[in-house]
Amino acid sequence: MENHTYAVLAEKLKKVYHLYKEEIVALKGIDVTIKKGEFVSIMGPSGAGKTTFLNLVGCLDKHTEGSLIVLCANLASLNERQLHNMRRHHLGFVFQEFFLIKELTALENVQLPIVFANEYKNLPWAQYLLERVGLKQRMNHQPKELSGGEMQRVAIARALANKPDILLADEPTGNLDTKNARDIYDLLRQLCNEEKITIIAATHNVKLAYLADRVIHLREGNIEKDELVIERRF
């Protein structure tokens, strides 16, 4: 297997949470491979392990067993600094709750990752991104002045600020209405096609899930089904 063609290579990936004395096995040893440039939906009911999977891939958490290689890096062997480097330069995260910084304007929010990465010369990129997600007129607005869909667009722009290879979206449309949800997915689709970004998006919305290239069905920590979308149903 040639590693560099893969964005994610997971073998027997297991995640156990310890809650008091109880052990919760959120992922029960799944094998997943995601190619670069793929748009993958993670489908499944609540508690299936979608978020867990995204967090592991996003280097926000560490897996318990098995191996997880993200962009040629074996996450198990990375230290704090290297994990942080992965997050900073290679991964972008979008949350269901948007999680924008309240005091900062849309533009400042998008600039923040660039600022953290000390790449000031890239600051204009933030403006481009906001234009790209269709918020040219909204740049200097604070999050409270934006609608849910707009906020999620800002969040997506922010996730793309450091030009990541993989965009991880955990139920990005969970707080949006159907129209806005669809728009967000269209945006993701576009980004995938035009910017060649690997997108992994968790959702339990069937219609939206099938807008991706591939849908991985999770249930109780196991992969139930892994299907390529040959023909868009919707």
Add this chain to the structure above:
Amino acid sequence: MRKYLNLAYKSLYRRKIRSFLTIGGVGVAVAVLVSLLGFNTGYRKALERDVGGMGYQVLVTAKGCPYELATVALAGVGSLRYLTDDTVAKIKEDPEVAEITPTLMVPLIKEEGTGFYTIWGIDLDTYSRLRPMMKIARGKHKEKVIDPDTGNEVEKEVDGPMGGWFKPREVKPDEIYLKNGRVVKGLIVGEGEYEKVTSRELNPVTGEFEETKKTFKTVKIMLPSRLYKKSEVTGVGGILALRDGTQIRGDISPIDDTFKAVTRDAQGTEQQNTYSKEQVLRVEDELTLKDGSKVLGVIMNETNEYYNVGDIELAYPNTEEVSLDLVKTFSNGKPKIIDYYKHFKGETEIVLGWEAAQTGFLQVGQKLTLKVKEMTKQKVKEKIIDPVSGKEKEIERETEMPVFNAYKFKVMGILERSGSKDDGFYFIQLEEAQRIFRRYKMLTGIGISLHDLAKLPMFTDRIYNRKELGETQVISLAEVKGTILNLVQTAKILVMSVAFIAIFVSLIGVINTILMSVFERTQEIGIMKAIGASNMDIFKLIWLETIIICALGGIFGTLIAIFGGKLIEKLIRVVMSKAGYVPAGEIVQFTPQIIIGCFLGAILLGILSGIWPAYRAAKMRPIEAIRRGE
């Protein structure tokens, strides 16, 4: 750090009230510290100025508590003890003494009871040599002068020195040394002659006695006294000083070996008492003048125009005629007759410290009357109803009675502003002070400068070993400064610990505020990490917030201190004046070092208190942080 500034500022601004309160807390702590340090330097400087301005290095006083003496030396307030003025000559014998000056300090309670007039009796000659820094002020000013044509007092604008020192004594008592060894001290006020029969022989022709007469030339000697115009005098009474310290004021008349005193109480009822010679220490006349001042002494003679009042200690015998034949030498070489009436008017020359002149709106040439309250012990008789017998009974009670008095002076000069305590003082000639305040031969201190200050310990030992000097105390002013600084130091340590508690509390306040905001922002911190913030980024961000709080607190506190400085100064003055000595001039002074130092201190506080919350924030695992926020 710049990149976090916007974020840090905004997150502080989000929690406005809390941030401002914390800044306020830091501000108060810094203000306390700045004021304290300002006080420390200011006080030290002021003290240095006061002590340095003394001019002499050593002060000899009567024995007492060292701090009290220090206070007396610098501030002129405290319970006084006295030396006698012959001590000066004795100390002067010591080879180490370079200059020596006797002083008598007299605190007079103001009539309203709101403070003191501090009068210094000084010996101008020696005093000005020891303290050359005491200069007559110069500049444009107004003076009161007598118009030579009309004889009226007029105001004149003058540019130049504000008057001058006391006029040198034109007349000093002569000392006349007689052939028989006696010394007569007094003023020669006239010449005379008298005839004396040298022999008497029987003339055999006439059968009468023939006298051979010889004319002797004499000098008339009078002891120093003062003249008071009868038109100024409103009453003549007497004062009987008893050995037990009480004073009886009234009509005093000697009857055989006793004194009869007729006194009047406030209601005007007369009381009559007789005191035996043994009880009585001193009998004096008391003139009451129009302006309320009282003159004590012995009325030596009176003319149509004047009462001639002599000092009791000096006034016996008040005049003497000495035959020139008996005279061996005059201290002046030859008898110099002075016009007595010209020189001894009842007016004392005074030189004012700058502030004393300013607060009294006083001008050179002007008459100055200081109205004062003096406490004297008096015995009063009272009629009471005896509770046992029910009969009226007379008892004698001792009371402290205020006697309101007024002292008259003529303003001779105004001193240059020195910034020290001297500015508030009144200076008169030592003999005058001793005379008008009835402190015969008394001194409160003797200022000395030594040839070699290093030999001070030996000098001190020698003074202490000379028993004839009595109970004296030698204080070096360096020691005085030390004593006062020590005392202030103790107080300072106390207040400093308060300041440090304030700082400690504000430190905890800062840590608490930042830690709270860290916990509230757990999720935000998680997000920031998820979008690429490193642990160090988070650490620096939180750290910066803390430093901003403390820096703003520092600025705020310094401003409070500077603008509140006057208030703090007043407060310290009130508190310290209770303890005795407060130096003149600004005692709270802010130097750039203090302000910069405290500001840097506040930032250091921020740096220190920021470490822990920043570390806590940096250590948060991103996923847990995000989750915990949900």
